[in-house]
Amino acid sequence: xxxxxxxxxxxxxxxxxxxxxxxYGFLAVLLGVGGYAMWLRIDGGMATTNLTSTTPWGAxxxxxxxxxxxxxxxxxxxxxxxxxxxxxxHRVDRDALFAAIISMNVALLFVWADLGRMDRxxxxxxxxxxxxxxxxxxxxxxxxxxxxxxxxxxxxxxxLARVAERADGWRARFCGLLTLxxxxxxxxxxxxxRTWLKRVGILGIPLAIFLVHGGTGVLFATAKxxxxxxxxxxxxxxxxxxxxxxxxxVALLYVLRTHLFDGESTDPNLLGLLGSLMxxxxxxxxxxxxxxxxxxxxxxxxxxxxxxxxxxxxxxxxSFWWFMVGLxxxxxxxxxxxxxxxxxxxxIAVAGLSIVIGIVAVRFNIVVPPQILPVMDGLPHGSYFPxxxxxxxxxxxxxxxxxxxxxxxxxxPLTPLERDHS
Amino acid sequence: xxxxxxxTPHVPSVGADPQGFDGMVDDEADDPHEVLSEVDFxxxxxxxxxxxxxxxSRGELTSDAYWEKYDEAxxxxxxxxxxxxxxxxxxRGEQTISDEAAQSLGCSVGSxxxxxxxxxxxxxxGDTPRWGMVIDLQKCVGCDSCTVACKAENRTPPxxxxxxxxxxxxxxxxxxxRTNLPRPCMQCENPPCVQVCPVSxxxxxxxxxxxxxxxxxIGCRYCMIGCPYGARYFDFGENYDDEVEGAGEITxxxxxxxxxxxxxxxxxxxVGNVRKCSFCTHRLERGEEPACVETCIGDARNMGDLDDxxxxxxxxADSTRSFQLKEGEGTDPNxxxxx
Numbered sequence: 072x073x074x075x076x077x078x079x080x081x082x083x084x085x086x087x088x089x090x091x092x093x094x095y096g097f098l099a100v101l102l103g104v105g106g107y108a109m110w111l112r113i114d115g116g117m118a119t120t121n122l123t124s125t126t127p128w129g130a131x132x133x134x135x136x137x138x139x140x141x142x143x144x145x146x147x148x149x150x151x152x153x154x155x156x157x158x159x160x161h162r163v164d165r166d167a168l169f170a171a172i173i174s175m176n177v178a179l180l181f182v183w184a185d186l187g188r189m190d191r192x193x194x195x196x197x198x199x200x201x202x203x204x205x206x207x208x209x210x211x212x213x214x215x216x217x218x219x220x221x222x223x224x225x226x227x228x229x230x231l232a233r234v235a236e237r238a239d240g241w242r243a244r245f246c247g248l249l250t251l252x253x254x255x256x257x258x259x260x261x262x263x264x265r266t267w268l269k270r271v272g273i274l275g276i277p278l279a280i281f282l283v284h285g286g287t288g289v290l291f292a293t294a295k296x297x298x299x300x301x302x303x304x305x306x307x308x309x310x311x312x313x314x315x316x317x318x319x320x321v322a323l324l325y326v327l328r329t330h331l332f333d334g335e336s337t338d339p340n341l342l343g344l345l346g347s348l349m350x351x352x353x354x355x356x357x358x359x360x361x362x363x364x365x366x367x368x369x370x371x372x373x374x375x376x377x378x379x380x381x382x383x384x385x386x387x388x389x390s391f392w393w394f395m396v397g398l399x400x401x402x403x404x405x406x407x408x409x410x411x412x413x414x415x416x417x418x419i420a421v422a423g424l425s426i427v428i429g430i431v432a433v434r435f436n437i438v439v440p441p442q443i444l445p446v447m448d449g450l451p452h453g454s455y456f457p458x459x460x461x462x463x464x465x466x467x468x469x470x471x472x473x474x475x476x477x478x479x480x481x482x483x484p485l486t487p488l489e490r491d492h493s
Numbered sequence: 494x495x496x497x498x499x500x501t502p503h504v505p506s507v508g509a510d511p512q513g514f515d516g517m518v519d520d521e522a523d524d525p526h527e528v529l530s531e532v533d534f535x536x537x538x539x540x541x542x543x544x545x546x547x548x549x550s551r552g553e554l555t556s557d558a559y560w561e562k563y564d565e566a567x568x569x570x571x572x573x574x575x576x577x578x579x580x581x582x583x584x585r586g587e588q589t590i591s592d593e594a595a596q597s598l599g600c601s602v603g604s605x606x607x608x609x610x611x612x613x614x615x616x617x618x619g620d621t622p623r624w625g626m627v628i629d630l631q632k633c634v635g636c637d638s639c640t641v642a643c644k645a646e647n648r649t650p651p652x653x654x655x656x657x658x659x660x661x662x663x664x665x666x667x668x669x670x671r672t673n674l675p676r677p678c679m680q681c682e683n684p685p686c687v688q689v690c691p692v693s694x695x696x697x698x699x700x701x702x703x704x705x706x707x708x709x710x711i712g713c714r715y716c717m718i719g720c721p722y723g724a725r726y727f728d729f730g731e732n733y734d735d736e737v738e739g740a741g742e743i744t745x746x747x748x749x750x751x752x753x754x755x756x757x758x759x760x761x762x763x764v765g766n767v768r769k770c771s772f773c774t775h776r777l778e779r780g781e782e783p784a785c786v787e788t789c790i791g792d793a794r795n796m797g798d799l800d801d802x803x804x805x806x807x808x809x810a811d812s813t814r815s816f817q818l819k820e821g822e823g824t825d826p827n828x829x830x831x832x
Binding site for chain 2: 116117118122123124125127128186187188191192194195197199200202203204205206208209290293294295296297442445448450
């Protein structure tokens with residue numbers, strides 16, 4: 072049970088005030104630079120990008136599917152706690168949900184920046200196309216965000232109510248508002264919350280797997296004109312790599328927030344569990360990607376073989392070997408293969424960060440290579456590397472996500488007040 | 494003839510009196526009596542109406558007075574033909590006679606616009622063409638004039654080219670062949686671009702042409718990903734201003750919509766939208782062939798109704814030489830090639 076003691080010192084922000092100042096200063100720089108780049112993008116239109124009619128999708132689309140994946144992955148980690156009731160995972164349940172909500176918002180921010188007509192962003196809700204994966208996706212995203220917010224509310228409500236009841240000052244009033252008036256802290260109310268949390272989670276699992284992230288994979292896989300994407304395995308790899316990145320993000324956040332915000336030490340058992348999950352998912356991701364590559368190469372379809380050639384040995388192959396294979400797969404596998412490292416916060420955080428960065432390269436290597444080769448011989452070849460505007464707007468939009476997370480982590484009871492609850 | 498020291502080219506003077514030209518025109522004019530005597534209708538009435546029509550155009554007679562004078566006589570003379578033919582003076586835009594006078598006339602059909610629309614509507618009932626193009630590769634010389642004509646007609650900005658000619662060289666010297674493959678939009682029967690558009694901004698029209706609604710397109714470029722022919726281009730807002738003064742002053746009324754001046758700075762559509770060949774819909778609607786077809790020096794390109802089995806294009810599309818690009822994609826293009 073929540074003790075009076077834990078509530079009296081309820082203050083979930085940064086433990087170190089200097090670190091807080093440095094961090095917010097850093098975020099201000101990200102947002103300032105990103106804001107200026109966004110102004111350039113809005114003023115100069117799509118001409119500020121290195122996109123062409125041969126390569127119409129680039130960095131913003133890669134980051135969009137990256138953040139959708141991060142969100143879907145983090146959500147699926149949360150269901151390990153609230154649907155599958157895996158021992159010890161409740162500690163990271165709310166973190167995972169909150170990160171999932173923010174990632175999804177950042178993803179939509181990237182979609183918005185990528186539109187040729189940013190002012191028409193709401194059109195997909197006015198006009199639809201039954202056969203368009205993208206038309207379905209935008210609706211799935213909205214439903215998914217609603218599920219995530221409902222879940223976070225149900226997971227956190229009891230602690231919001233406790234803080235509102237027993238703490239004082241503006242924090243109590245703020246948390247009181249977020250309970251939406253349901254302030255019952257009895258065991259019966261907690262049980263009701265848990266029941267509904269599980270129900271909404273069960274609804275969310277197919278939504279996240281098949282519609283939100285599988286669907287984003289379908290969006291690419293149905294493009295028959297691009298044989299590299301046009302494979303049945305493709306949406307599945309999407310979901311697996313999403314789970315890899317989501318687990319890594321949750322592990323990273325768990326270590327950072329426990330040390331920097333809660334001022335406590337991490338639980339070796341939970342670290343070990345997260346580490347094993349990460350390693351397992353990475354192995355599945357590697358295997359499925361290898362199978363997909365083999366199918367493509369064995370087909371001898373010139374477009375597929377050439378595209379893989381570009382991925383493995385082309386101009387940008389460094390992103391495949393160093394980032395995707397190195398940071399995304401090999402390095403974390405080496406770190407996580409050591410049982411004692413798996414139970415320590417440092418190696419887990421490093422492995423998590425490595426994966427979170429490595430999966431960015433996975434997304435770029437999904438989006439860009441099949442748009443380098445022209446769809447018909449005789450049309451011009453593409454060549455794409457993002458402009459400064461594309462990079463810096465991306466930095467700014469990621470900064471928005473980091474700011475949202477930090478502010479939330481400072482004010483919301485993301486760490487359950489009941490430590491022994493399972 | 495005087496020799497000018499100034500070397501600038503000029504029209505040589507023939508030394509004729511400009512007034513003398515009028516006489517030349519009068520000499521050339523037909524004798525009205527002779528012309529009208531060849532038709533079944535009253536010669537005198539025709540001449541009187543023509544003379545008074547000249548007075549109307551000089552402003553000596555009002556249109557109202559003219560029609561009051563001749564309405565009855567014309568109805569008696571031409572009968573049903575007069576009653577069913579729209580009166581050119583009655584028009585929604587610039588009507589030259591008063592409404593009261595127009596109401597009293599014997600010709601009751603209405604204005605030219607209404608009649609034209611009615612004819613269009615009758616057309617739409619059963620007889621909408623399915624526009625198709627057949628390109629004879631044996632006749633194509635690879636001159637790229639279709640590409641140039643298309644850019645001039647559609648006023649496409651830099652980086653946007655609805656039609657391109659792809660060149661492929663095969664074999665080793667001296668046994669080399671070269672194929673030129675012009676590539677407009679295929680106007681597919683099963684267009685993948687239409688399938689993927691999240692806002693239905695691109696859609697198939699009754700005449701087979703795949704339309705893009707620039708007022709709806711959000712610029713997501715999914716259709717460009719979906720097109721197996723690379724026929725779609727994004728309008729990045731670039732201009733030929735450095736090359737041509739006033740390059741954006743005139744735009745093409747694509748899909749029959751006049752959008753006025755190109756305003757790239759303001760991001761006005763089609764800037765920020767996806768663009769492609771429309772088979773020059775605006776030309777087809779006024780009975781003209783697409784610019785690329787009209788300009789082709791080898792007469793390699795043909796335009797017509799694929800649904801009409803007697804049309805030239807339908808016959809060519811049926812020939813054993815005919816093929817479509819990427820037939821395996823299942824897109825069923827309305828552009829056929831003759832090998």
